[in-house]
Amino acid sequence: MTVTATPIFPQTIQNYVVQIANADASNSKTIATAGANGSKIETLVVASSDTSARDISFFITISSTNYLLGTVNIPANSGNTNALPSVDILRNPQVPGLAYDANGNKYLYLKNGATLTCTALTTVTSAKLISINAIGGDF
Secondary structure (H helix, E strand, C coil), X not given: CCCCCCCCCCXXXXXXXXXXXXXXXXXXXXXXXXXXXXXXXXXXXXEECCCCCEEEEEEEEECCEEEEEEEEEECCCCCCEXXXXXXXXXXXXXXXXXXXXXXXXXXXXXXXXXXXXXXXXXXXXXXXXXXXXXXXXXX
């Protein structure tokens, strides 16, 4: 990408989704893969139909190396009932140090070749799912 003093905005809107199921055990799941000029993740939300709370670790993966962003507890049935909201990962205190945009919202940049991945630290209950939804855009 050519360097310029002109602001650059995401050109292609992306909805990234992945689910962690019982069969995935503790295997890493790719949430988002950066576009050719990089990507910006503006929303990262987790909902669960699991009847047990689960810890999910989030990583940026570059050249097959996982760099831990943080591990967040996902309460049982969060986002699956009106009693518990989905978990907002970018605004969670377990993932500090992210950049803020002009509106005070946290976001995450991914460079070309990087991926945003996650791992459940324990196996999800049979027939239950943890859903990860990210919204952003490619430059």
